[in-house]
Amino acid sequence: MRIVAIGDSFSSGVGDQRRIGRGWSARLAVGISAEQHLNFSMSGVCISEVITVQLPAALAARPDLITISVGGNDAIRRGFTDLAMRESIARLIEGASSRGAQILVLGLADMPRCVPMPSSVRVALSRRFSRVNAALIDAAVLAGAAVVERWNDDASYVRSNLHYDRVHPSSRGHQHLAGCAAAALNMSQAALCGDEPPHEAIAPKVGFVVRGGAKAMKVTGRRMPGIVQAVRAERTAQDMVMA
Numbered sequence: 425m426r427i428v429a430i431g432d433s434f435s436s437g438v439g440d441q442r443r444i445g446r447g448w449s450a451r452l453a454v455g456i457s458a459e460q461h462l463n464f465s466m467s468g469v470c471i472s473e474v475i476t477v478q479l480p481a482a483l484a485a486r487p488d489l490i491t492i493s494v495g496g497n498d499a500i501r502r503g504f505t506d507l508a509m510r511e512s513i514a515r516l517i518e519g520a521s522s523r524g525a526q527i528l529v530l531g532l533a534d535m536p537r538c539v540p541m542p543s544s545v546r547v548a549l550s551r552r553f554s555r556v557n558a559a560l561i562d563a564a565v566l567a568g569a570a571v572v573e574r575w576n577d578d579a580s581y582v583r584s585n586l587h588y589d590r591v592h593p594s595s596r597g598h599q600h601l602a603g604c605a606a607a608a609l610n611m612s613q614a615a616l617c618g619d620e621p622p623h624e625a626i627a628p629k630v631g632f633v634v635r636g637g638a639k640a641m642k643v644t645g646r647r648m649p650g651i652v653q654a655v656r657a658e659r660t661a662q663d664m665v666m667a
Contacts, residue, residue: 427487432494494513528570
């Protein structure tokens with residue numbers, strides 16, 4: 425079996441301390457004894473870049489299985505809309521399955537649940553992530569793709585399964601996702617042994633933002649302008665309802 429990974433930092437292996445075979449997709453390949461694993465994913469990319477750059481390369485490799493992790497970077501960008509997001513996700517998954525390869529989609533977790541940030545930002549960001557996750561799952565089900573569901577997976581929020589940034593999986597977290605992926609594909613997990621150290625250092629207080637009202641919003645606005653836009657939109661909608 426030839427496995428090709430496309431997507432963002434979750435597939436590129438951010439948070440995995442293992443030097444060789446980093447990331448849940450690579451660990452999955454080892455676990456199910458795949459003959460080859462190619463990884464075209466890249467940190468920070470949005471769905472549009474995955475469609476135009478990574479997907480053609482993935483299809484040219486003639487894979488048996490394509491793993492996809494996208495959506496998180498789009499959710500924090502300015503100009504985010506549900507319609508555009510759903511159309512892009514559907515286009516990506518349809519394109520990935522056009523050559524007959526099996527598709528595995530990694531769902532999103534509720535990232536704001538783990539990252540220190542102002543409550544107004546947390547609420548807006550969580551709503552966006554929820555909508556993106558729903559779009560991913562809906563498109564995957566429609567295309568007959570397998571799904572690794574993370575939103576309601578308690579293990580996705582366990583500190584030992586998180587990198588010190590509290591966004592990406594740790595080495596243990598990547599191993600957990602590999603096991604979930606194998607289960608979603610109904611494949612044997614015999615080779616997915618736990619090869620991680622008993623503990624992994626986690627910084628006690630890190631995140632996108634600092635705590636505290638205006639200062640936190642200032643930092644957030646500089647690093648995640650789309651979230652500030654989302655917070656303002658949520659507040660405007662609430663004011664309209666109350667009026």
